[in-house]
Every structure is written in C-alpha cells, then in structure tokens.
Amino acid sequence: MAKIERVIEQIKKILKEDIRGLTIQELSEKTKVSRITASMALMKLEGQGIIEARIIGNCKLHYIKNGR
Numbered sequence: 001m002a003k004i005e006r007v008i009e010q011i012k013k014i015l016k017e018d019i020r021g022l023t024i025q026e027l028s029e030k031t032k033v034s035r036i037t038a039s040m041a042l043m044k045l046e047g048q049g050i051i052e053a054r055i056i057g058n059c060k061l062h063y064i065k066n067g068r
Helices: 003-017 024-031 035-045
Strands: 051-056 059-064
Touching: 003 024, 003 035, 003 051, 003 059, 024 035, 024 051, 035 051
Parallel strands: none
Antiparallel strands: 051 059
C-alpha cells in the first residue's frame, strides 16, 4: 500500500472517531506526516465525497460525511 493510501485510511478512521472536525495541522500530527501529505490525502477524500470541510473563522475543519 502506498504511503498516501495509508494516510487516507488513517484519516478516515480518525475522522470517524472525532466528530468535532479537525484541521490539517491536527490531522498531520495524529498521522505523523507533513501538512502537505495530509492536505493531499484530504483533497482525495473530498474529491471522492467521503469528507467535507467547513471554514470557521480562519480554520478549515474536516468532517467525515454521515454514513461513511
């Protein structure tokens, strides 16, 4: 499994457990990858319709969509 695929699976698991939404920085710290890698994984997940992002103030919070 490629690194990005591993990160995608980790992010999906983390977002399923944490319903309050997380920033790229928080997700990169939890998955132990750079913010760039976390951002690439999030873009793929968003493109697949698995997650959604909400901008609150100057933060972009990422959530898993219901039923995913």
